Amino acid sequence: MKRILAELLKGKLLVSDGAWGTYLQQKGLKPGQCPEEWNITRANDILAIAQSYLEAGSDMVETNSFGGSFFKLAKYGFGDKVFEFNKAAAEISRKAAGRDRFVLGSVGPTGKLLMMDEVTEAELYDAFKEQSMALEAGGVDAIMIETMTDLEEARIAVMAAKENCSCEVFCTMTFEKIIGGGYRTMMGISPTEMAEVLIQAGADLIGTNCGNGMEDMVGMVKEIRLVNSVIPILVHANAGMPHFADGVTTFPESPDDMASRVKEIICAGANIVGGCCGTTPEHIRKIANAVRTMEK
Numbered sequence: 001m002k003r004i005l006a007e008l009l010k011g012k013l014l015v016s017d018g019a020w021g022t023y024l025q026q027k028g029l030k031p032g033q034c035p036e037e038w039n040i041t042r043a044n045d046i047l048a049i050a051q052s053y054l055e056a057g058s059d060m061v062e063t064n065s066f067g068g069s070f071f072k073l074a075k076y077g078f079g080d081k082v083f084e085f086n087k088a089a090a091e092i093s094r095k096a097a098g099r100d101r102f103v104l105g106s107v108g109p110t111g112k113l114l115m116m117d118e119v120t121e122a123e124l125y126d127a128f129k130e131q132s133m134a135l136e137a138g139g140v141d142a143i144m145i146e147t148m149t150d151l152e153e154a155r156i157a158v159m160a161a162k163e164n165c166s167c168e169v170f171c172t173m174t175f176e177k178i179i180g181g182g183y184r185t186m187m188g189i190s191p192t193e194m195a196e197v198l199i200q201a202g203a204d205l206i207g208t209n210c211g212n213g214m215e216d217m218v219g220m221v222k223e224i225r226l227v228n229s230v231i232p233i234l235v236h237a238n239a240g241m242p243h244f245a246d247g248v249t250t251f252p253e254s255p256d257d258m259a260s261r262v263k264e265i266i267c268a269g270a271n272i273v274g275g276c277c278g279t280t281p282e283h284i285r286k287i288a289n290a291v292r293t294m295e296k
């Protein structure tokens with residue numbers, strides 16, 4: 001049953017959650033530690049993160065499984081833990097969300113480059129299949145493939161999830177503004193190229209996450225809407241562009257800054273709005289309030 005799409009088809013606007021990576025660091029995750037191991041060893045901290053976003057008013061919450069593919073986990077010596085870590089991630093977020101709200105099973109890039117022959121298409125497919133099936137076994141409503149920059153990896157991830165799971169399959173990519181206007185991923189893919197290929201691959205929803213604040217996300221949503229007026233669009237914007245100084249990363253956009261652009265991004269065509277790096281439950285609370293005022 002496609003529960004999220006059903007809500008969107010009714011014309012509802014939905015609110016997603018905020019950052020996980022930066023939040024985990026706040027809770028004490030050190031560089032070099034495996035975030036997904038915390039689904040087993042620090043389950044209460046993971047549950048608390050999920051709950052804080054739902055309490056702030058999000059309609060859905062992601063899972064702590066962004067780096068849960070075989071290739072990422074193998075770097076920590078956890079290549080045999082894919083099923084266990086991902087299923088646990090899904091179960092924790094489901095526990096927080098209950099039956100009334102939604103869970104998005106986060107799937108990030110593998111870090112292996114097809115174009116450099118570091119991995120084959122079949123190996124990528126198998127890795128995304130294994131992770132997606134584990135997330136579905138833990139009870140997610142959708143597989144949320146995100147932060148993709150290589151369109152071929154994104155396409156394989158969407159197909160692996162579609163062909164092996166019955167839940168919804170979402171995919172967002174990370175773009176940057178280019179000189180002269182428009183947006184491209186690090187690998188040179190535009191929002192319109194993404195739309196064409198991922199919809200063809202079977203994605204139920206597409207969009208953009210990370211790398212930008214709300215303002216540039218508006219431009220990306222508009223580009224997608226130029227070529228497709230119906231595909232649902234999700235936006236997970238950063239709290240602005242990160243600023244590095246004295247070993248500390250800060251994000252400039254306040255909850256009010258981000259909320260002030262919600263109307264613009266929804267008018268551009270976004271259906272689900274949430275946050276990525278640097279966003280906190282307070283950002284989501286303000287974004288949720290802004291989204292609610294847009295609803296009839």
Ligand SMILES: [Zn+2]
Pocket residue numbers: 209210211238276277
């Ligand atoms: Zn991010």
